[in-house]
Amino acid sequence: MKKFFSNPAVREVLRIFIAIGSALLLGFIITLFISKDPIGAYKAFLTGPFTKFNRFGDWIEESITLTLVGLSVAIAFKANMFSMGTQGQLVLGALVSGVVALYVPLPATLRIPLALICAMAVGFIWGWIPGYLKAHLNANEIVSTLMLNTIAIKIYDYLLVFYIKPEDAGYNVSAIFPPEGTLPSFIPNVPFFNNIYTLFTKNTDITIMLYIVILAVIVAYYLVFKTPFGYKLRMIGSNIKFARYGGIDTKKTMILVFAISGVYGALAGAHMTMGIQHSIITNISISMAFEGIIVAILARNNPLYVPLTALAYGYLRAGANIMERSSDMSREMIAIIQALIILFVTAEQILPTVQKRIEERKEQNSNKEESSLPDGGSHEL
Amino acid sequence: MNFNLVLQGIFSALFIASVLRISTALVLPALGGLITDLAGSINISLEGTMLVSAFTGVIVSGFSHNVWLGVLGGILSGILFSALLAYFHLYLGTNIILAGTALNILASGGTVFLLFMLTGDKGSSSTLASGVVPTVNIPFIQDIPFLGTVLSGHNIFVYGAFLLTFLINKLLYNTKFGVHLRAVGEDPVAATSVGINARRTKFMAILISGFLASLGGLNLSMAYLSSFQRDMTAGRGFIALAAVYLGGRKPWGTVLAAILFGIADALSNQLGTLNIPSQLVQAIPYAITILALVVNGIRTRSQLIEQTKRFQERELSRANTEEQK
Numbered sequence: 001m002k003k004f005f006s007n008p009a010v011r012e013v014l015r016i017f018i019a020i021g022s023a024l025l026l027g028f029i030i031t032l033f034i035s036k037d038p039i040g041a042y043k044a045f046l047t048g049p050f051t052k053f054n055r056f057g058d059w060i061e062e063s064i065t066l067t068l069v070g071l072s073v074a075i076a077f078k079a080n081m082f083s084m085g086t087q088g089q090l091v092l093g094a095l096v097s098g099v100v101a102l103y104v105p106l107p108a109t110l111r112i113p114l115a116l117i118c119a120m121a122v123g124f125i126w127g128w129i130p131g132y133l134k135a136h137l138n139a140n141e142i143v144s145t146l147m148l149n150t151i152a153i154k155i156y157d158y159l160l161v162f163y164i165k166p167e168d169a170g171y172n173v174s175a176i177f178p179p180e181g182t183l184p185s186f187i188p189n190v191p192f193f194n195n196i197y198t199l200f201t202k203n204t205d206i207t208i209m210l211y212i213v214i215l216a217v218i219v220a221y222y223l224v225f226k227t228p229f230g231y232k233l234r235m236i237g238s239n240i241k242f243a244r245y246g247g248i249d250t251k252k253t254m255i256l257v258f259a260i261s262g263v264y265g266a267l268a269g270a271h272m273t274m275g276i277q278h279s280i281i282t283n284i285s286i287s288m289a290f291e292g293i294i295v296a297i298l299a300r301n302n303p304l305y306v307p308l309t310a311l312a313y314g315y316l317r318a319g320a321n322i323m324e325r326s327s328d329m330s331r332e333m334i335a336i337i338q339a340l341i342i343l344f345v346t347a348e349q350i351l352p353t354v355q356k357r358i359e360e361r362k363e364q365n366s367n368k369e370e371s372s373l374p375d376g377g378s379h380e381l
Numbered sequence: 382m383n384f385n386l387v388l389q390g391i392f393s394a395l396f397i398a399s400v401l402r403i404s405t406a407l408v409l410p411a412l413g414g415l416i417t418d419l420a421g422s423i424n425i426s427l428e429g430t431m432l433v434s435a436f437t438g439v440i441v442s443g444f445s446h447n448v449w450l451g452v453l454g455g456i457l458s459g460i461l462f463s464a465l466l467a468y469f470h471l472y473l474g475t476n477i478i479l480a481g482t483a484l485n486i487l488a489s490g491g492t493v494f495l496l497f498m499l500t501g502d503k504g505s506s507s508t509l510a511s512g513v514v515p516t517v518n519i520p521f522i523q524d525i526p527f528l529g530t531v532l533s534g535h536n537i538f539v540y541g542a543f544l545l546t547f548l549i550n551k552l553l554y555n556t557k558f559g560v561h562l563r564a565v566g567e568d569p570v571a572a573t574s575v576g577i578n579a580r581r582t583k584f585m586a587i588l589i590s591g592f593l594a595s596l597g598g599l600n601l602s603m604a605y606l607s608s609f610q611r612d613m614t615a616g617r618g619f620i621a622l623a624a625v626y627l628g629g630r631k632p633w634g635t636v637l638a639a640i641l642f643g644i645a646d647a648l649s650n651q652l653g654t655l656n657i658p659s660q661l662v663q664a665i666p667y668a669i670t671i672l673a674l675v676v677n678g679i680r681t682r683s684q685l686i687e688q689t690k691r692f693q694e695r696e697l698s699r700a701n702t703e704e705q706k
Contacts, residue, residue, distance in 0.1 A: 034498060082478050133671070137678025142425070142478065143626050144674055146619050147667040154664035162658060287489075293482055330497045335490015342483035347473035 016298060019344035020312070027337045031329060041327035048322030049315055055322060057204025061276055063307070063314035064206075064213050068268035069292030070299065070306040071220050076261040077293075078224055078301040080237040081134070083258060085145030086265040087289030088152035089126050093119040093266025095156050098174065098273040098280040099164070101181025108180040112274070115181065116212075119270040120263045126152065127262020131255035141258075149289075157282060164280055174280035183207035183275045207275045213307070216264065220303035223260070233257055265289070291317075294342055394530035396647065401539055402605060404643030406431075406614075408542040409597035410621035411639040412549050413590030415632060418625050419553065420586035421566035425481030426466050428618025429488030430591050431598030434459035436492040438599045439511040439609040440499060448512030452599055459595020460588055462488070467587040471580050485618075493611050506609040513607045514538065514599075536604035538596060543636075545593065550632040562586055594618065623670045629677065642666045 028042055035041045044051075049059040069086050076083035100115035130148060133139035157172075164174045186206050224230040232253040235243040244250050272284055295313050299305035320334035410427045417424035424430075437458035442451025466484055469475040497503050516536045523533035553559040561582050564572040569579040597617070602609045620642050627641070628634030645666045649659040 133674060133678065137675055138681065139674035139678050140626060142423070143623055144671060147623055147670045150616070150667045151664050151671075154660040154667075158658050158660040161660070287486075290482060290486060293479070294486075297479060330494055330503065332490040332494035332497070332503075335486050336494065338490070339483040339487030342479060342486070343469055343475060346475045346479045346483075347469055 012300065016345060019341055022344060023337045023340035026340060027333055030333060030336065035327060035329050037327060041323055041329045044326045045316075045319040045323040045329075048319040048326075051322070054204060055318065057206055058321075059311075059314055059318040060204070060206050060210070062318060063311045064209050064275070065268050065271055065288065066291060066295050066310035066314050067213050067307045068216065068264050068271060069288055070295030070310050071216060071303055072261045072264035072268065073289075073292040073296035074299060074301040074303055074306055075220060075224065075233075075264065076257060077296055078237050079233045079254070079257045080240070081254065081257060082142050083127075083130065083145050083261055084142055084289065085127060085130055085148055085258070085262065086268075086292050087285055088145070088149035089123040089262040089265030090269040090272070090285050090288060091149075091152045091156045092122045092126050093269030094273045094284050095159065095269070095280065096122045096266075097270035098177070101177045101274050102164070102174060102280075106180070108184070111180050112183060115274060116267070116270055119266040123262035123264070123266025123269075124259045125262070127259040127265070128255060131258025134258070135251035135254040156284075160280055160282060172282045177274065177278045181274065182278050183209055183271075186210045205276055207271075209271045209275050212267070216267065217303055217307055220264070220306075224303055229253065229256065265292075268292075294338060297342060297345055396651070398530055398535070400640065400643050400647045401535060403646050404640045405539045405542045406597050406600045406605060406617055407621055407624060407639040407642050408546065408636050409538070409600065410590075410594040410618055411624040411628075411635045412546060412632065413593035413597075414622045414625045415628075415630065415635045416549065416553070416562070416586050416593070417590045418622075418630060419566045420562045420583050421569060422470060422477050422583045422587060423622070424463065424466065424587055424590045424594075425478050425622070426463070426484040426488070426618070427590065427594045427597075427621055428614050428616065429481075429485040430459045430462050430594040431601065431614045431618055432488040432492055432612070433462045434595035434598035435602035435613060436496065436506075436598075436609050439506050439509065439602045440495075442603065443506065443509035443511035446510075446512075448514055448603070451512055451603060452514065455599045455603070456592060456595045459598065460591045463587050463591025463594070464584075466591075467584045470587075471584055489612055492609070496609065496611070504611055509608070511608060512603060514604050536600070538600035538604050541596060542600075545596075546632055546636050549593075553632065558582075558585070594621075597621075620666075623667070626677070627666075627670045627673045629673075638670075641669070 027045075028038070031038045031042050049055050069090065072086045072089065073083070076085075097115040097119040100118050101111065104111055104114060106114065126148065130139070130141050130144040133144050134141045160174065161172055165172055166175050169175075184207060186208050222230075224233060232243065232248045232250075235246065235248055236250055236253055236257075240250060268288070269284070272288075273280055277284070291313070295306060295310045298309035298313065316334060316337065320331045323329050323333075324331035410431055413430075414424060414427055434455040438451040438455030440451075441454035442448050445451070462484065466477070466480055469480045470477040493503055496506060500506055500508050502508060514536050516534055517540060519533040551559075553563065561572065561577045562585075564575075564577060565579045565582045572582075573579050598614065601613055601617075606613070621639065624638040624642060625635050627638035628636070645662060649662040652659055652662055
C-alpha cells in the first residue's frame with residue numbers, strides 16, 4: 001500500500017483529484033451559505049450537462065475548444081515559455097478562417113480545408129513573432145504576447161466594424177456563413193446513419209472538428225515526446241543553459257515552439273467561428289486563453305492528458321451555466337473554484353509541507369514515548 | 382473643419398487634464414509592477430488586485446457612508462490580496478505567473494459574484510450610493526488661465542500618483558531596502574550569500590505593489606467613476622506591466638510610458654468624432670511597446686558584444702605585454 005502511494009504517477013493523479021475535490025467542497029460550502037436551495041443548485045451544477053441532450057452537446061463543443069487552447073498553452077509551457085499569446089492567435093484564427101468561409105467562392109470540400117489552413121498559417125506567424133523576440137532579443141514573452149493579444153483584438157475589431165459587418169447590421173456581427181463555410185456534423189449524412197444524424201444536428205453543433213482534435217492531440221503528443229524537436233523542446237523546458245551547452249539550437253527550437261503553439265490557438269479560433277458561432281462576432285474570446293492555462297496545468301502540460309482535463313473542466317463550466325439558469329446561484333462561483341484548482345494544483349509545497357508536519361508530529365510522539373519510558377511512565381498530558 | 386475641432390480639442394488644457402486623470406489608473410499599478418519586476422517576482426495579478434480594491438472601496442463606502450473607510454478598506458483588501466500571491470509564490474512554491482493568473486480569475490469572478498450577492502445586480506454597483514474622494518483646488522495656481530485647468534482641481538489620487546512616483550524612486554535608489562530589493566532581483570542566490578533575506582524582500586515588494594495597485598483600483602471606482610462596474614479595470618493591470626518595459630524599468634520612465642498609454646486612450650476618445658478608426662489608435666501604444674522591447678533587446682545585445690570585445694582586447698594586450706617581458 002505504501003509503495004502504491006509513493007509511485008509518482010499515482011501521487012500526481014491523487015493530487016489533482018484532491019485539488020478538484022477540495023475546490024468543489026469549498027464551492028459547496030459557499031453555496032450552503034448563500035443559496036436558498038443549496039442541494040438543488042449544486043445538483044444542477046454537478047449533473048447539469050447530462051440532463052438534456054443539447055446541454056451534452058454544449059459540453060462537448062466547449063471541450064473541443066478547451067482542448068485546442070489547452071494544447072496551445074501546454075506546448076509552450078512544456079518548454080518553460082510562459083506564452084500568454086493563445087488569445088491573440090485564437091482571435092486571428094477566428095478572423096482569417098471566418099473571412100475565407102464568408103468570401104472565397106469555393107465548394108465546401110475545398111473552402112473548409114483552405115479556411116483551416118489559412119487560420120493555422122496566421123497562428124504560426126502570430127506565434128513566431130514573440131518567439132523571435134524572445135530568442136534573438138531576449139524580450140520578456142509575457143509582455144510581448146500580452147501586447148500582441150491586444151493588437152490582434154484591435155485588428156479584429158477594426159476589420160469587423162469597417163469591412164466585414166454588413167452595412168445594414170445593427171450589431172457588430174458579420175453575415176451568417178454559407179453552408180459551404182460551416183463545419184459539417186461529425187456524423188456523415190448517409191442513409192445508414194440517418195436517424196442519429198438528425199438527432200445530433202437537431203440538438204447539437206458537434207462538428208468534424210471532433211476528429212481534427214483527436215488528430216491534433218496525437219500530433220502534439222508525438223511532436224513533444226517522440227521527435228527530435230520534442231526532445232529539444234523538453235530539454236529547453238528542463239534547463240535551457242544545459243540544452244545550449246549540449247549543442248541544441250535553442251533559438252530555432254524556441255521560435256518553433258511559439259509558432260506551433262500559435263497553430264493550435266488559431267485552430268481553436270476557427271472552431272469557434274466555423275463550428276459554433278457560424279459568424280464573426282465581437283468579443284469572441286474573453287477568457288478562453290486563460291481557461292487554456294488551467295486545462296494545460298491540470299494536464300501537467302502533457303498533450304495526451306489535455307483532452308481529459310478539457311472534458312473535466314468543460315463539464316464544470318457547462319454545469320455552472322446550467323446552475324445559474326436553474327437556481328439562485330450565479331455562474332461566477334465557478335471562478336472561485338477555478339482559482340482554487342490552479343492554486344492547489346500548482347502549489348508544489350502543499351503536499352511536502354503537510355507530509356513534513358505529519359512526520360514531525362510522529363517523531364515528536366515517538367520521542368515523547370521514548371523519553372517518558374525511563375521515568376517509569378509518568379504521563380503529563 | 383471637424384479636423385480643426387479635434388486639433389483644438391487635443392491642444393486644450395482640458396485634454397491635458399483628462400490625460401492626467403486617465404493615466405493615474407495606469408501610473409499607480411505600473412509603479413507596483415516596476416517594484417516587483419526589479420525584485421525578480423513580477424506581479425501578474427495587478428489587474429485582479431485593482432479590481433478587488435475598486436470593489437471593496439465602493440462596497441465599504443456604500444454601506445458605511447464614509448468615503449475614507451472605503452479607501453482604507455480598498456487599500457487593505459489590495460494588500461491582503463497580494464499577500465495571498467506572495468504566500469503562494471514564496472512559501473508554497475507556486476509559479477508566480479500561474480498564481481497570478483489564478484488570482485486574476487478569482488478577482489474577476491469573485492467581485493461579480495459578491496456584487497450580485499450584495500446588490501442583486503451583475504453589471505454595476507450603481508444602486509449603491511458609494512462615495513467619491515474629494516478633489517483638490519490648489520490656491521493661486523487655480524487662477525492661472527491654462528495651468529490652473531491642467532494642474533488644479535484633480536482628485537487626490539492624481540496628486541498621490543506623482544508623489545508616490547517620487548517616493549518610490551527614492552525608495553528604490555536611495556535606501557538600503559531599495560538596494561537589497563534590486564540585488565535580490567538581479568541574483569537571489571548572490572544576495573542571500575551576503576546576508577539579505579531574499580524571501581522577505583520579495584514579500585515586501587509584492588505587498589507594496591499590492592498597495593499601489595489598490596490605489597489605482599480605487600481611483601477607477603471612487604474618483605474617475607463613482608461606482609463599481611464589472612471588469613472595470615479592462616486590462617489596465619496588464620498595460621501597467623507593459624509600461625514597466627516601455628519605460629526601461631526606471632520609475633520616471635515607467636510613469637512617462639503610462640502617460641503615453643493614457644494619451645492614446647484619451648486620443649481615441651477624441652478621434653471618435655473623426656473618421657479615424659479608434660481601434661487603430663488604441664493599438665498604437667501596444668505596438669510601441671513591442672518596438673521598445675526590440676530596441677531594448679538590440680541595445681543590450683550590442684552592449685554585450687562591446688563588452689566582450691573590450692574584454693578580449695584587454696586580455697590580448699595583457700598577453701602581449703607579458704610576452705614582451
